[in-house]
Amino acid sequence: MLRLTVLALATLAAGPALAQFPCDELWAERNAVYKEAGYCFRTPRAIKAFGNAGCRYDELADVPLSARDRAKVAEIQREERRAGCQP
Known part of the structure; x- marks a missing residue:
């Protein structure tokens, strides 16, 4: 189920479209960007x-994100704050 949600969100254009998604889906989309870039997750969730198979970066600051991915993560984080999502 999570994989389908992430794929659905990935096809959306940036902007107000993110406002329609609940916190769990925003969280999944943001973390999917980090997973694809090789981040090694720490939280059980x-x-x-x-998973952490194939991960390469223990520190989030070390994850090499493209400008596009950085902008996408920043937009998702803004929406998470606006919606009052818990970290």
Whole structure:
């Protein structure tokens, strides 16, 4: 189920479209960007959802994100704050 949600969100254009998604889906989309870039998750929730197979970066600051991915993560984080999502 999570994989389908992430794929559905990934096809959306940036902008107000994110406002229609609940916190869990925003969380999944943001973390899918990190997973694809090689982040090694620490929380049980993220490890359960994404696993750590093939991860390469223990520190989030070390994850090499493209400008597009950085912008996408920033937009998702703004929406998470606006919606009052818990970290």
